[in-house]
Amino acid sequence: MLANTELFIRLLLAAALGSVIGFERERLLWAAGLRTHMLVCVGSSLIMIVSAFGFSDIVNNPHVVLDPSRIAAQVVSGIGFLGAGTILLRGEVVKGLTTAASLWSVAAIGLAVGGGLYTAALSTTVIILVILAGIKPLEERFRAxxxxxxxxxxxxxxxxxxxxxxxxxxxxxxxxxxxxxxxxxxxxxxxxxxxxxxxxxxxxxxxxxxxxxxxxxxxxxxxx
Missing domain, CATH: 3.30.70.260 (ACT domain)
Structure with a gap:
C-alpha cells in the first residue's frame, strides 16, 4: 500500500495538472472549465490508486486473482458520458468536441499520476497545452x-x-x-x-x- 505522503502527492499533482488544462478551457468560457478538469483528473487518479492498491489486503490470497487495470479501464469508456455533455449543437455547427477530448485526456493523465507515471503525466500535460493553445492560431488560419x-x-x-x-x-x-x-x-x-x-x-x-x-x-x- 502507498504511504500517506505519496498518496497525497499523487492526488495533489493530478489536481494541479488538471487545473493547467482546465484553465485553458476556462478562459474560452466553455462549460467544462477549471473545476471540471480538476475533478476529472483527481477522480481518475484516485480510481487508478484504488485499482492498483485498493485490494492489497486480499491480493496474496491464493484463491484470488485480480487484474489491477480492470477498474481503470472503465474510466476510459465511462468518461465518454461526461464528455458528451460538453458537446453542443448550435444551428448546424457542432461545438465542444475539443473540450470533450481534453476531458478524456485529463482522465488519462489522472490515471498516469495514480499509477505513479509522473514523467508520462507531465509530458502529456505539456503536449496537450501545446495542442490546445499553440496550434489554435494555425487551425483558425486554416479555417479562414x-x-x-x-x-x-x-x-x-x-x-x-x-x-x-x-x-x-x-x-x-x-x-x-x-x-x-x-x-x-x-x-x-x-x-x-x-x-x-x-x-x-x-x-x-x-x-x-x-x-x-x-x-x-x-x-x-x-x-x-
Missing amino acids: QMAVRTIRLSAEHDKVTLDVVHEAAGLRASRVKQFVLRQRLEDGSDEVLVSFIRLSPQSVEDIAGRLRTIVGVRTVEVIG
Missing part, C-alpha cells in the same frame, strides 16, 4: 482559408452570367460553390450572389476587382 466567401453584384439585366463569373475567376473558377441571380422588378436590373469555397480573402478581392471592370456592372461587394 476554407471559409465560404460571397460576392454580391448589381448589374444590368443579363450582363453577369455564370460564364462571365468563371471567366473573371480564371483558374479559380472551380471554387465557385453557388451562383444565384435575382431580377429586381423595380428597375429590371439583376442582383447576383456568387459564393466561393477554399479561397483566400485576397483571391476573392481580386475576382471582385475583375467583375467591377465588366460593362453593365454597377456595384460589387464582398460580403463574406
Whole structure:
C-alpha cells in the first residue's frame, strides 16, 4: 500500500495538472472549465490508486486473482458520458468536441499520476497545452482559408452570367460553390450572389476587382 505522503502527492499533482488544462478551457468560457478538469483528473487518479492498491489486503490470497487495470479501464469508456455533455449543437455547427477530448485526456493523465507515471503525466500535460493553445492560431488560419466567401453584384439585366463569373475567376473558377441571380422588378436590373469555397480573402478581392471592370456592372461587394 502507498504511504500517506505519496498518496497525497499523487492526488495533489493530478489536481494541479488538471487545473493547467482546465484553465485553458476556462478562459474560452466553455462549460467544462477549471473545476471540471480538476475533478476529472483527481477522480481518475484516485480510481487508478484504488485499482492498483485498493485490494492489497486480499491480493496474496491464493484463491484470488485480480487484474489491477480492470477498474481503470472503465474510466476510459465511462468518461465518454461526461464528455458528451460538453458537446453542443448550435444551428448546424457542432461545438465542444475539443473540450470533450481534453476531458478524456485529463482522465488519462489522472490515471498516469495514480499509477505513479509522473514523467508520462507531465509530458502529456505539456503536449496537450501545446495542442490546445499553440496550434489554435494555425487551425483558425486554416479555417479562414476554407471559409465560404460571397460576392454580391448589381448589374444590368443579363450582363453577369455564370460564364462571365468563371471567366473573371480564371483558374479559380472551380471554387465557385453557388451562383444565384435575382431580377429586381423595380428597375429590371439583376442582383447576383456568387459564393466561393477554399479561397483566400485576397483571391476573392481580386475576382471582385475583375467583375467591377465588366460593362453593365454597377456595384460589387464582398460580403463574406
